[in-house]
Amino acid sequence: MKLSEHSNVILLKEIAELLNEETDMERMLTGAIRKLLNGSNFETAWIFFIDGEGKHRLMAQANLPSALEEDDCRHLQKGGCWCVKRYHDGDLEKASNIIACQRIENSIAEKTGDHGNITHHATVPLQSGTERFGLLNIAAPDRERFSTDELALLESVAFQIGSAIKRIGLTKQEQELALVTERNRLARDLHDSVNQLLFSVTLTARGGVEMSEEPAIRETFSDIQHLTQEALNEMRALIWQLRPKGLESGLLEGIKGYAEMLGLELETKVNGVIQLPSRIEETLFRIAQEALNNIRKHAGTDRGQLFLSVTQTDVLLVLKDEGRGFVMDEKLYIPSIGMLSMKERAKSEGGTVEWSSAMNKGTEILVRIPY
Structure with a gap:
């Protein structure tokens, strides 16, 4: 009809x-x-x-x-x-x-x-x-x-x-551009204000250690210096997460740059040509950031290995260390907020994150995302 x-x-x-x-x-x-x-x-x-x-x-x-x-x-x-x-x-x-x-x-x-x-x-x-x-x-x-x-x-x-x-x-x-602009603004504000204040406290505490002759006071200033330095490291990592300076040079360089900023030595191996959509690159970068943070905080090692493989259908990222490891028994182990965040990021792109770990045998994280 x-x-x-x-x-x-x-x-x-x-x-x-x-x-x-x-x-x-x-x-x-x-x-x-x-x-x-x-x-x-x-x-x-x-x-x-x-x-x-x-x-x-x-x-x-x-x-x-x-x-x-x-x-x-x-x-x-x-x-x-x-x-x-x-x-x-x-x-x-x-x-x-x-x-x-x-x-x-x-x-x-x-x-x-x-x-x-x-x-x-x-x-x-x-x-x-x-x-x-x-x-x-x-x-x-x-x-x-x-x-x-x-x-x-x-x-x-x-x-x-x-x-x-x-x-x-x-x-x-336009929304993504606005989000990047806001992230850059926040990162700049944190660097210019909180980051500088923490650095000043670190210098002041160091001066207190050198100037004081009382053991108890010197120990107090030393504790302040140590805690402030830790906070400063956390702040720098946060600024990196808001504004990943290395990502504009590619995913691999961004991850390597973040590892270097954390003081980690990262061995890398790539299979395939890395030409991924920007949203996939950022998702992988954020997941790798969290994984590297966990190595620095919990693994008891300053070395890691990164494997990146790109096929016609998906991208596979594997990050492993030979540090302390942890118990993977689901009945005993409660995932951290960071690990849950990694799973949610991968899931948002139709991907998965899996962990393999044991006490004193290191940890391996496997991320697979289709594109």
Whole structure:
């Protein structure tokens, strides 16, 4: 059935209002395709984001048949297909009917669920200007082809979604820039005020030790000097965490610089080319900072080893020492706030952190994050 021009205008207006109001990427995409399905002859839809290497990621889906939804949409999540390949090769420029879909065919062949008589789909690139983000796919039961009017509607919706993706991306960049600016301001204030005061107290306490002849007074000044020096070290570490000076030179240099600041000797080994998204780099850097802090405070050693391995699907960071170690029995051991923070940071990027340790046998931390 051909959709009326009037109903298309109303539908596009409703989708535009949702896209303009929403600030969360996944909610925005899911809401947009649900509105598209409610106001059109399309009955199911899904969106892929595709990176520069052609790797796709399922970002949103609506009203999938059970055969495609089965096992966390594994048929959509894994493997290759013609539309993604055409997109990556630059051959897909407008809404098109797809003659054969390997993902749908595999889901039908395995007979793991009802495919809802969906055998084909149409696809359209999501882009804003020359910047491309991925694909919007739609399908309906017993439909091998969609009409010119339906494909035109699909292109209009894809244009709206592409513009909204660009807007959210720019907003996120602005927020990250504002956060970095605020971190730098706070780090500068701490350095100029608290850091300088602690340094002055350290010098004063040292002078008190040298000037006094009373053992008790000298011991008191010595304790003050020691405690103040510890506080000064903690403050410098905090400033580093707020403003990692070495990270602009790369993840590895940033971690090595932080270890040097803590007085640790860090042996490093890298496998693969380190070209990671900035958010992944910062997450790994923050986790490594906490791990290095634990070595300095608890391991009883000033040496560590860092292994960094980057594959096509994920990055693996291993940090180990040969220090005191600790008990890993979950019934006896309560994770520290720092360790919980490391797990939360990795989890926020879909990754994991694991520990391996035993008394007097050192500690090994394994971080794996997909990208």
